[in-house]
Amino acid sequence: MNIGRFADDNIQRFGEYDFLYHDGRWHTNVEMNRMANKLSNALKDMGIRKGDRVGVQLLNCPELMQSFFAIFKAGATLVPINPSLRIPELAYIYQDAGLSALISNMTYLDNIKAARKEAPSLKHVIMVGDSAPDGMFSFNEVTRKASEKIGIVETDNDDTAVMIYTAGTTGNPKGVMLTHFNWYTHVTGYFDLVLLDTWGVTAKGKLTEHEGGQSKSPVTEGEVFGVNRNRVSLATLPLFHGYGVFAVNLEFLAGGKIVMLSRWDTVEAMSAIQKYKATEFRGVPTMYIQLLNHPDIDQYDLSSLRTCICGSAPMPLEVARSWKKKYGIDIWEGYGLSEATTVNCGNVAGRRPPKYGSIG
Incomplete structure (x- = not known):
């Protein structure tokens, strides 16, 4: 089972309706799911496979939710990251989680550039918006090119869906592995x-x-x-x-x-x-x-x-x-x-x- 299907089941049960309001406009559930499907296909085209870890370093926004479900549907593991963390803390999470990709925006560019030096596994960075620096991808561009038709990757009950870093113990934050x-x-x-x-x-x-x-x-x-x-x-x-x-x-x-x-x-x-x-x-x-x-x-x-x-x-x-x-x-x-x-x-x-x- 794959919890990415929550989005599809919502549409099947309720039809299209205004689902999410943010920053001056409503987004329908169909629109949100379509963008998640397109981003999921874009991640697959980059080589993201089942079990890979993908970080999302954003404040609350529609693209954050779309990224969550794109990652689930690709069979990858979501790693939500507090965007306010300092460079050493970011570098630790990037490296400890073994991130293959990261989704963020230009607000955090300098911190991302510095922190990813400690994370050799982090090959792909997607920036929300129409443009991105050299060596990175534009969220709008990759989703515009990708197909919205998707085959959701089948995951087992015990496959990790989310890895949340928590500082509830002494020492560095621990990545808690939560399954589908x-x-x-x-x-x-x-x-x-x-x-x-x-x-x-x-x-x-x-x-x-x-x-x-x-x-x-x-x-x-x-x-x-x-x-x-x-x-x-x-x-x-x-x-x-x-x-x-x-x-x-x-x-x-x-x-x-x-x-x-x-x-x-x-x-x-x-x-x-x-x-x-x-x-x-x-x-x-x-x-x-x-x-x-x-x-x-x-x-x-x-x-x-x-x-x-x-x-x-x-x-x-x-x-x-x-x-x-x-x-x-x-x-x-x-x-x-x-x-x-x-x-x-x-x-x-x-x-x-x-x-x-x-x-x-």
């Missing part, structure tokens, strides 16, 4: 057991047969924890972190829309919630604190929010209580770690009021 089955069971399990079963709705799963395997595609569209066609998720978490990757992948199953910010900005977040009627918000305690303390918070209408989730650090009790008092919405806390595919336990909305300070 890790991500598949994680996302579909959350969808089935948390989003659907919480509200007493049985997930009507169907088995979609694929060459070399099968995958489950839940088809229920009931009113469950926001799982309907009115679901709009505000994506502010960085997608080089597992928490952000999980939140985005969930929308492929839910058939929801994503409003994506390149990076966290309190005013942009408030404006986006109001303008696009965001219903889902996943954040960290600092984000909730900054929202509550912003002097202009009362100028924005955040009443569309229905689900607020917090992870990555403990939520101060006074913040959770203040949020509940102001908006009438509980903040549901959870806990996870990169080594276990990011989300492992938490309070579940709809079953009972949360116990603030508890992770479930």
Whole structure:
């Protein structure tokens, strides 16, 4: 099974719709998948094969999501990289992961040039945009030339899909190897057991047969924890972190829309919630604190929010209580770690009021 099929299954179930908003325009799910297919073929043409490691060093943007699924469909391993890392840290990850290719943009050119000197395996660098320096490739050019017809590379359940570097231990960051089955069971399990079963709705799963395997595609569209066609998720978490990757992948199953910010900005977040009627918000305690303390918070209408989730650090009790008092919405806390595919336990909305300070 290959989790790159999340994108194809989303189109089969829901048809074409506005899927991702970023930087002034909507991108449909069909458009996003088409670009992922073209980039995947371009990677194959460069010699990227099953099991090769491909880094993505970008802030949140459509090309980042397209790159993720292009890499999955090519059977390669995604290595998401924090673009703010310094040259020694980048060089370490490039070398330790054994990157064969890297997708980034011109903002980080100088750091990439310096860091790749320590990574002899890094042969191909693709720069988002219309142009690229000598010896590198333009994202727009390679996707323009590539075919959108693709044969998804079949991967085994235990093949590595994502390698996320985490500094949760002493010494250098470690590359956590997460399989296709890790991500598949994680996302579909959350969808089935948390989003659907919480509200007493049985997930009507169907088995979609694929060459070399099968995958489950839940088809229920009931009113469950926001799982309907009115679901709009505000994506502010960085997608080089597992928490952000999980939140985005969930929308492929839910058939929801994503409003994506390149990076966290309190005013942009408030404006986006109001303008696009965001219903889902996943954040960290600092984000909730900054929202509550912003002097202009009362100028924005955040009443569309229905689900607020917090992870990555403990939520101060006074913040959770203040949020509940102001908006009438509980903040549901959870806990996870990169080594276990990011989300492992938490309070579940709809079953009972949360116990603030508890992770479930």
